[in-house]
Amino acid sequence: MKIRTNIFSSFIQAINYIGRRKFAMECQRVATAYLRVEDAADKFQFSFNFCHKNVNRQFNFIRFKSETVQDFLNRVANNVGKVVEQKNKRKKKKLKPAHQSNTASAEDVSEEINVQLLKDGIPVPPELKCYETLGHDRLRLLVCDNLYDIEVNVPWVSSLVLPDSILAGFPIYPCKLDIEFAGREESIFEWFKSIDDKRNNFSWTKVGEGYFYTPLTSDIGMRLKVSCTPRRKDDEGITYKEGPVVEAISPTIVEAGPGRCPFEDRHGFTLERMKCPSFRVVTYNLLADTYVDSDYSRTILYPYCPPYALAINYRKQLFLKELMGYNADLICLQEVDSKVFEFDLTPVLGSIGFDGVFQRKGGVVEGLACFFHKSKFKLVKTCSVTLGREMESNPVFAEFHGSVKGSRHGHLLLTKMADLPTTLLVTILRVVECGSMTDHHVIIGGTHLYFHPMADSIRLLQTGMVLTYLEHIAQEISHEFGRKPTVLFCGDFNSTPDTGAYRLLTTGRVEVDDPTWDSIELLEGYADEAERIEKEMTEPNSKGITLSHSLSLNSAYQELPFTNFTSGFVGCLDYIFYSTDGDNPLRVEQVVPLPSEEEVTQNTALPSIVFPSDHLALVADLRWSTS
Secondary structure, eight states, X not given: OHHHHHHHHHHHHHHHHHHHHHHHHHHHHOOEEEEEXXXXXXXXXXXXXXXXXXXXXXXXXEXXXXXXXXXXXXXXXXXXXXXXXXXXXXXXXXXXXXXXXXXXXXXXXXXXXXXXEEETTEEOOTTSBHHHHTTOSSEEEEETTEEEEEEESOOEEEEEEOOSOOBTTSOBOOSEEEEESSOTTTSEEEEEEEEOOTTOOOOOXXXXXXXXXXXXGGGTTEEEEEEEEOEEEOTTSSXXXXXXXXXXXXXXXXXXXXXXXXXXXXXXXXXXXXXXXEEEEEEEEOOOXXXXXXXXXXXXXXXXXXXXXXSHHHXXXXXXXXXXXTTOSEEEEEEEEHHHIIIIIHHHHHTTTEEXXXXXXXXXXXXXEEEEETTTEEEEEEEEEEHHHHTTTOGGGHHHHHHHHTSTTHHHHHHHHXXXXXXXXXXXXXXXXXXXXXXXXXEEEEEEOOOOTTOHHHHHHHHHHHHHHHHHHHHHHHHHHSSOOEEEEEEEOOOOTTSHHHHHHHHSEEOTTOGGGGGGGGSTTHHHHHHHHXXXXXXXXXXXXXXXXXXXXXXXXXXXXXXXXXXXXXXXXEEEEEEOOSSSOEEEEEEOXXXXXHHHGGGSSSSOSSOXXXXXXXXXXXXXXXX
């Protein structure tokens, strides 16, 4: 019996020895400390993994560059010492017999923590400031029996998170990703799946590579994991410098999607990207989350849409898949939440070759965006105008402002205009690698006009302003490059084809007696304004003004019954306008048909579980005449 006990004890000792050797070998492989420091910053970050006896712990420090090396080393020794002491206390407590005291003396648990900063094997003078030393080559850190090479500013993932809504058939990507000293485009992403295990005992199988992954039907019920290897090219641009790999596991499982969405049928018309001299344009109002995330929207505006389908984490999966499937060259977007632009649209569209610009509307968190495919276009410059704010101050609008001011209701119109955040985003692109069209310039105007249903006169004025500005930009480009540019004007105009705004865009002119000016009487404050005019003016003059432009614009779509479809309104509000004059006028090759009314009303109206917005995307294929 005793012999068997000894054999059993020896077996246990052997197992413990193997475990300690394995732990020690793992510790020996951790031989790099990471220093992250920027010249303009007053602090630096320092990270290393410490393995020693029964301790395996990641340490991260944020310290001032102005402190001494000794102060920094003291802080490292103090923090490491606390962890080692706590581990020793717990170990002593487990090993003590039950009849003995559980209180461990300082002598039992204390351990001297030796920390040194070395350069070429020689301790760095402790009185030096950190900024005088850290960042130099050939530095090493010694902590107990751990020796670390100090790597400076290696690519580093400081944050990696997956979203809490994952649908089969729709792209998933990091909802939060922060990479330092490297770019997202050069980093490596790998995707894995595993059966959901409540105890986190996952068995991962690799399923994809790239910034995003589209889960399959077979992935339903699975957990997903993404790993990111941050990297950047060296100064010669030949090899890559890599940082530590970071992983993130999805907080939820993959769920079944809503089934086939009507926009997937539209993708049948856009299976491939257009070849020069043709290109594809998309305009789309995404329905900003700031206007949806409220009880009013859920109960009054869109009561027919399930709350989960109104959530931005659900809707953005749909509109990203929709946009990607159009294989467009130019994408103009309205009601883009600033966070959606930064964390969703830019990285996902960027991973398939797009670059983009964004402009917030004055005083709100949503705005306008324009994306262009880098294989077709190169950004020259971008600019924006907040109409009400610049109407009086911008010289481009001096004549326009004078005309409005001199009209009968000029005071009221200018007051109303000044309070609105309506913005024009102008993106100027140069065509690349397109035969005779190479180096030709394209001006893209994007806007979202004032929404109030009784404000057609305001929208007409806003249209006149943006056309004035686009004319100004076109003249500048013509003078600078000696060639008339192509003009595209896209957006949500909140104007149906029977309004003055549409007439001005397509015919080039509206007169002072255009019926749209009658809507001035519907504006809030009209009665006060009329009384003021009666008292201050002895001779009546016209309500409106004459507006005109010379851009020769046509609408890509003709006579659409609707682009916006809700329970409270149905009508055509969105347009793609293109220039038809110049040496290389545009013509329409194809417009992608919109979903039918039957499809739109299958779930009452928009948005719904298969439509992510209350608007529909317009998609047009245009071609330059190069003969």
